[in-house]
Amino acid sequence: MKILMATMGLDIGGAETHIVELSKELKSEGHDVVIVSNGGVYVPEIEAAGIRHYQAPLHRRSVKDMRRARSILRRVLRAERPDVVHAHARIPAFLCGGLCQRMKLPFVTTAHWVFDASGALRYLTDWGERTVAVSDDIKAYLIREYGLPAEHISVTINGIDTGKFSPDISGERVVNQFGLDRDRPILSYVSRMDEDRALVAGQLIDLAPELDRAVPGIQLLIAGGGNVFDKLKARSEEINRQMGRPCVTMTGPRTDINEIVAAGDLFVGVSRAALEAMAAAKPVIVAGNEGYHGLFTPDKLAEAQAGNFCCRGLPLSDPKTLLADVIAAFRLSPEEKAELGAYGRQVIFDHYSVRRMAADCLAMYDQVRRRKYNVVMSGYYGFGNAGDDAILESIHRAIRSASDDVSVTVLSNDPEQTRGQYKVEAVPRFQVWRVFRALARCDALLSGGGSLLQDATSTRSLLYYLSVIRCAQLLRKPVMLYANGIGPVRRPANRRRVRRVVESASLVTLRDHASARELERMGVTRPVQVTADPVFHLEPVGEKRRSELLAAAGLEGTTPFAVVSVREWRNVGDFWVQLARLCDHLHRTYGLNILFLLMQPERDREVTARVQGLMEEPAHVLDVSCTPRELMGILGRSRLCVAMRLHTLIFAARMAVPALGLVYDPKVASYLEELDLPAAGDVEHFDGEEAIRRADALMADYDSVLSRLREKSAQLARAAGENERLLLELLEGKL
DSSP: OEEEOOOOOOOSSHHHHHHHHHHHHHTTTTEEEEESSOOOHHHHHHHTTEOOOEEEEETTTHHHHHHHHHHEEEEHHHHHSSSSSOSSSSSHHHHHHHHHHHOOOOOEEESSSSOOOOOOGGGGOBBBEEEESSHHHHHHHHHHHOOOOGEEEOOOOBBTTTTTTSSSSSOOOHHHHTTTOOOOEEEEEEOOOTTOOOOHHHHHHHHHHHHHHHHHTOOEEEEOOOOOOOHHHHHHHHHHHHHTTTOOOEEOOOOHHHHHHHOOOOOEEEEHHHHHHHHHOOHHHHHHHHEEEEEEGGHHHHHHHTTTTOTTTTTOOOOOHHHHHHHHHTOHHHHHHHHHHHHHHHHHHHHHHHHHHHHHHHHHHHHSOOOOOEEEEEESSSSSOHHHHHHHHHHHHHHHHHHHEEEEEEESSSHHHHHHHOOOOOOOTOOOOHHHHHHHOOOOOOOOEEEESSSSOHHHHHHHHHHHHHHHHTOOOOOOEEEEEOOOSSHHHHHHHHHHHHHHHHHHESSSSSHHHHHHTOOOOOEEEEOOGGGGOOOOOOOHHHHHHHTTOOOOOTTEEEEEOOOOSSSTHHHHHHHHHHHHHHHHHHEEEEEESSHHHHHHOOOOOOOHHHHOOOOEOOOOOHHHHHHHHHHHOEEEEEEESSSHHHOOOOOOOOOOEEEESSSHHHHHHHOOOOOOEEEGOOOOOHHHHHHHHHTTHHHHHHHHHHHHHHHHHHHHHHHHHHHHHHTTOOO
16 A cells, blocks of 8 residues: 655654654565655654655644645645545645545544633544554544544554664663763653653753752653754753763753663653653653653553543653652662563563554555445345344455455444444445445345345335335445345235345345245246345454354353254244154253343343243353354354354355254245255244154264265355455446
8 A cells, every 4th residue: 555644743752753663663574655745854764764755844833834735745645646544633634635625635643632612622623434543542532522433543552663672782882972881770752852841851950950850860851842842851960060070961852762872770751752662671750741650660551541641641750759750760779670671671572562553554445445436235234133243244254265356344223333344334224315326336236145135024025125126226326135045925916026126236145045936936037046134254263252152142162062043933822842852852862051142132132032041051141242253153162053043054055064944934944955954843843743753863963964065165165255255246347
């Protein structure tokens, strides 16, 4: 990707260093990076890394400077045509936002700190299509003060280069340059010397005489430049004259911060500077303009991370407390100092790698960057149904694996949940104007998968999906029925409606042969292709998460168990009693613990409790919110599956777990036939004794069933890949 960074300047500062390290890491990973700023001491470093720099007065609010900066930005954007523009401060974001909107360029921002949101300043703030916050408290601030959607904000870290900031780096060059005495204690401090950043620097200068009395010969090495540097420099020279020796050294702005840090025995600072000193294995007192945290020790990690080591919300730095903590830190034994330093460096390795920072930004860029094609997905999404959520996740993953040129917009009942969980754009499925706009902007409509074209739920449901398809066709958009299950469609008028829609679709793929036969019975003559349910492309979670979930349900890792999945259904007589008997039989005869899974918790919870209450043997229920991949992982550890819900059976087949189906709908019977798996019986005419006999027959022939299912699962996984191949051909105009 080509990424354009826009920031105020590149002088000493935490945000500036963040930008420099991020840009260098992105460059090292093969991306083309351009920076626009007012310049500063870091320009030679980024240019040496192969990063182009353009100078523009992005650091001033005057109308004249902002007009000039905007003109320069416009020329740079036209010349570079970046894949994404990333602004890092209020003025650059304000100017870039308007230009990107006009030039249709993806635009994101990073919030490094909190802004004054009062008066007209609020209107100078543009947070872009997505925002990166450098801490959780800044994310909360953006939501509270600016009303940004939570799902549009990602939290990153101040990534630190642990090679550049390392205990192996020498500070001798700096020590020699400033005439410091290596045999005497050195305290180093780094910050911008601006009015709103230099509180602690001023306190350290004023405390120098008292520090010298408690820590004889102490030397203060203070790095950074800014609008109060001259004032602090004059104050430090006065202090040095009073003490009769050069106790305080003010270096001004520097780019060799790693050597400044290495020169010290103790570091005082905040935010990124504190993290860099931790990477160098120095004991660190965390203190800045926004608060005071004190000497960083293991018990302070959570609180420090909550404010991104900026001390937001903590008491302000008090000279007496600062004095006492500096003295105490210098009086630690060498072993204690080494232990604190080693712990701080490990924290950086664990939580603050520059590679992770770059990965966070790349994930955000991926959400906004323009792709060649956009498809809209219509289905039963955003209702908390694990089966349909699995369809959404598997289709999205499969499309992204097949091509990076396709973006997805989902029509969802809960757009916020869909955006947050699956990282796709989503619009409310029942807001007609929003749906119309999404369809007008798309390159194709995907209807499916799942059993959308059926009237067993209601004619209203069927008409909804047919209306979405018809709207897309009126807008002259290609329509793909994507791995659909067809039926049951009982009413003659509805069968005619479905026939007309299927005949006029651009492409039709079906998940099973029974659906193809149903279309033939409706009179459909157009060619269709039987592929497979997209879930056969989905991968389960790993062993660690699976074990955690089983433990939450009260099952040990090696305990054999059968998964049971039920749903509410009418006119079933004593089915629930008979099902409880079947579960008891599996426990008593085969030693299988019973684990109930809730595919749609709010609908499955009550009936699950009913069956569990009718059982004589103990049973377990996993009543926690699970993703489809988590449910699939649990099924993969089971020995047997007994299920009403179709997608529980599909999950079991994907994981090659033998299953018995509880038939409440023809689609379940059809899919059992497709998978060559037995039915325990029809729930409306359930024979408990016959169900037990069928279970015994399956268990007696278990190895053969397992072998056939593994072969069938692999075959269906291959067939599922045809859906994406055909979709790409449709988008490219080859069909």
